[in-house]
């Protein structure tokens with residue numbers, strides 16, 4: 001795998017110390033209970049840094065829940081996890097090396113397309129080519145329009161532009177192909193493939209196995225609250 005992660009707009013390739021860890025992710029007996037339901041039941045997995053993983057599972061299997069756990073949006077009820085060398089319970093450190101592209105885009109509706117991207121970069125102390133990102137995702141014409149007036153596909157494209165600009169060492173992507181036309185789906189594959197080429201570890205939750213596996217060949221399936229290896233890259 002590539003040793004370094006290119007910081008967006010930074011102009012060079014830097015190797016953050018966390019990438020010295022051979023594993024991007026290790027989970028040992030991780031349980032997560034939401035209300036009365038144990039959604040995740042003793043997850044065990046090792047994901048080498050730089051790997052691309054497709055996460056499959058039926059509706060309600062727990063894919064979104066797992067991605068939120070890995071982005072420090074939820075805490076495990078039981079078990080141990082390490083993410084790029086950090087304890088999974090260390091929310092601050094975990095948030096510093098991850099980015100979750102949520103299924104609804106997770107955008108600020110009252111900010112314009114360009115402002116959403118600039119704000120995300122600012123929050124991470126990064127710089128980047130906002131105009132270029134909007135151009136690549138076909139959103140130049142919507143740069144000054146508030147995100148609340150975007151169509152579902154446009155929101156997805158803007159969220160993709162943001163994930164690509166940020167290029168966080170562990171990037172988690174929830175249903176990136178939903179709501180997109182054919183060109184949009186190809187664009188998702190292209191930009192996510194570029195992230196992998198930069199050394200980013202990618203986990204893609206999707207209901208379109210072939211589209212996701214073209215970018216992230218290793219395939220895990222969530223069923224019964226546990227992870228099953230379906231295709232080892």
Ligand SMILES: Nc1ncnc2c1ncn2[C@@H]1O[C@H](COP(=O)(O)OP(=O)(O)OP(=O)(O)O)[C@@H](O)[C@H]1O
Nearest residue numbers: 034035037039057058059060061062063064065066
């Ligand atoms: N805040 C919550 N409180 C209680 N239960 C929840 C909560 N969020 C999700 N769940 C439950 O967790 C389970 C897993 O949901 P999750 O959204 O992770 O599934 P998913 O695999 O992403 O599904 P889909 O493919 O439909 O997006 C479901 O049974 C859901 O009802």
